[in-house]
Amino acid sequence: MTSPLILTLKLDQPTFEQVNALRQQYFPPERNLIPAHITLFHQLPGDREPEISEFLHTLCSQTAKISLSLPELRFLGQGVAIEVHAPQLTELRQTLATTWNEWLTAQDQQGYRSHITIQNKVAAAAARQTYEQLKEQWQPVDGHGEGLLLWYYRGGPWELASEFTFTQN
Secondary structure, three states: OOOOEEEEEEEOHHHHHHHHHHHHHHOOOOOOOOOOOEEEEEEEOHHHHHHHHHHHHHHHHOOOOEEEEEOOEEEOOOOEEEEOEOHHHHHHHHHHHHHOHHHOOHHHHOOOOOEEEEEOOOOHHHHHHHHHHHHHHOOOEEEEEEEEEEEEOOOOOOEEEEEEEOOOO
């Protein structure tokens, strides 16, 4: 059976380093198998990889870098995430969702709210403490998406399948 695929946004290096440092600090180490990321789709069909890759290559060659802001934190109950405000990303994801509608799982068909999870699956009290601590010192961050990353999901750490760079000026 072919491994399912995950699609994420590739962040600019300074933004990635900042949010990944928070993830490394607050995410339970035994569960922190992947770096900080913004997921666009959680499970695309692995047997469609050539078709998906071809479409993403074309799309990204016609797409400029995507501006994004990380204005505030979101309490998740058992974790903490950073809100991502990026209208262009939401539009891009909607284009992909429309194109791939027949392949999408129930999770990927739900409404989309982009975020970066920096803590998850901890006790509610620990999550609340992290949220309150970070909320007091949080400064909004501006950055951009540089492209898309397509990953194989094989039950553990993700394995990079392909990288697509936004090249439109």
